[in-house]
Amino acid sequence: MTNYLHGFIPEEQQRLIDQAGFLTPLIYPRIDFVGCKKILEIGCGVGAQTAKLLELFPEAHITCVDNSETQLAKAKENLSFAGDRVSFILQDAMNFDLPEQYDGVYICWVLEHISEPLKVFRSLKPYLKSGVKIWITEVFNSTFYYYPNGIHMDAYYEKYNKYQLACGGNPDIGANIGNLLFQAEFDNIQLFPGGFHLDRRESKYLFDFLQFWKTLMKSGSQGMLEAGLITQRDIELMERDVDNIYANENSVFYYRFVQAYATIQ
């Protein structure tokens, strides 16, 4: 099977916008493209992260690459305010054929969907200027811990991750980013842990996060339903277990993602 875990329906496209906004405080403190004039964003989706990059790095032009026409069409619409500061290329990141070289590369929640991520790095190298800044943010789903435990959430999460693997992706790609950059012979590779450890100390944030988590879990549901892996009832029970986390005075929600930096000299 070579499906895309999240699909391309309008609700999913809106989820990417909401997700980018919600996770901004966790993702962007470290991202540094100061001095970069040409940033390549790989797997731009609907341009949710692009909008943030445009705001943070006003000197940069961003070239958005995605292999989905549907996503790129929406990205063009969402980024129309940016005029000639953005351009768009429909292309498979495992087989780049780009018009120029870049001094910045941005990848966020993309390699987890790609069957051969090493190909992305190798195929990218001819299009990188010396001293390029590469920033990557990726999932590490095995780090997820929550309390109180729910059998339906557990079962759903296991199927969600297996479905991502069946789609050709890797829900734990964050763990292997350092190895992949090393194998592709990048320089000055650095890894940083990111994520959240939420509990009742920040009740409102925990609540909002659990709503976000349900939406994220459901983003895989269309394909999982079609593949016969889950039923509508499983989705409802998963959501009930997530609501139960909030209802407990000892609730915990813990998850790590991985950020990576690399360059070439």
Ligand SMILES: C[S@@+](CC[C@H](N)C(=O)[O-])C[C@H]1O[C@@H](n2cnc3c(N)ncnc32)[C@H](O)[C@@H]1O
């Ligand atoms: C989860 S979305 C993330 C989008 C965006 N980076 C964000 O954070 O909002 C992953 C995106 O990667 C794109 N993608 C998946 N495989 C790709 C490939 N082989 N080449 C280019 N884009 C790809 C998908 O079409 C999708 O738009």
